[in-house]
Amino acid sequence: MSAATTSMVRVLNATMSFNNTVVLDHISLDIKAGEFVSLVGTTGSGKSTLLRLLYMDIFPKTGLVTVGNFVSTSIKRRQIPLLRRKLGIIFQDFKLLDDRSVYDNVAFSMYVTNSRRSDIKKKVLNVLASVGLSHKRNSMPWQLSGGEAQRVAIARALVNEPFLLLADEPTGNLDPASSLEILKILKDINARGTAVLMATHNYDLVRKAQRRIVQIKEKKLLDVQLKTP
């Protein structure tokens, strides 16, 4: 269990502001390898901002963000794609490409990382099977339900075998049954060793996840203990 004790994400005293408005104020967070963390907070509280700090779309004004071997203060612009290849990122709006099939959407991640053609086919079919969408591989995104579209997005995020999956409101557009399906898939992924950070304002889902919870409240990040009924 040595991997489980290694911090793969470390946010240290990070402050983030936009146009002089502070969104996150001296927050700190450690996520260990293989950990599942739910990030809660009201809409606009800064959950997405924290995730963007982790995939280094933005950088903290003060403090430090470390993800794997990449450190916010020293990462070069050309290294950011290398970081993102080790992360899986999914969004509320799926961000699928409407002009290509489910298979091509998932394969896209591997094409852009210059994988071998033979590997691409094998891995894409495997990952589609793991999210239960083998039969939809030739469908176009607009032919899918919300839950299916999110599963394609998850497949695309997983196909490069990331060490951390960042999920930004993954169930925000889904009905309760589909939301539970997605949660189950995320927990399965986590059980296979991938760390998951799921940002959501769906407290019911978090309760059902029964994992570590952190909350952004008044620009600060706090660990939260679930009240047992």
Add this chain to the structure above:
Amino acid sequence: MSFSYILKEGISGFRRTRLSMVISIFTITISLILLGAFAIIYRNASDIVLSFRNRVEMEAFLEEPIDEQTYPVIEKRLLAIPGIQSVRFISKEDAAEIFKKEFGEDIHSVLDFNPLPASFKIHLADGYKNSDSAAVIYQQLKATAGIDDVIYRKTLLELIDRRSRTFVLISLALGVGLTIAAIILVANTIRLAIYAKRKIITTMKLVGATRAFIRMPFVIEGIIQGFFGGIFSAGILFGVIHYAAQLLGNELAEIVLVQPWFYGAVAAAGIILGTLGSMFSIRKFIGESVG
């Protein structure tokens, strides 16, 4: 980086967004037709100005009486003056012949003697066919031993100088303006086309594509657009000039002289315009944040 994938993505991107591609090609075509037409007009107007300059000659009349043996000596002196390319000797008899041709009367029937002096027609070298240089040469000719008088069409040369200076300035302003307008127009059209595909750029960034990888399919699209825009505009210019030449006969063909390489240059300009347009346009989107 998989080149075959980039190429495939570039070509299929072209197929996927047909309308914006057609608009981009149309814009490039129109821009190049304007630039091409301007280049033809400028080139031919410059040729006309040059042909006027080429017609300007100086004539140095020899002192009288003069020993015929000194003609070659004077010729040597004239050719030693910088800016004089060639000279042609006009003997007294030749002058009388020219007089007869121009006035229809034999000078010998009017006068008992030939008053027309021998002269040298002087052709100036390129770069000296302007009023300033001609004035300097005029002074040197006047100071040359054996030369009595020098004439040339000073006022015409000054007029050509003034007009061609204005022509070059206006052309330069128009050319620069047209080129800038073409680049802005093409870059904006391509930018709109790329804007429609910003989702694919976001996704590429999310899954870890490098900036070069993201840029390449769009540049390939730009090259294809530029290639077609260049070919179409070259074809249209060729068609219009040939149709007009047929309609107006050989007169136009003589005035509007277009070398075959010009059409190749227009097509190449299309590729350059498409490539630069896409490279400038994609920069903004690559730099945008993902979230």
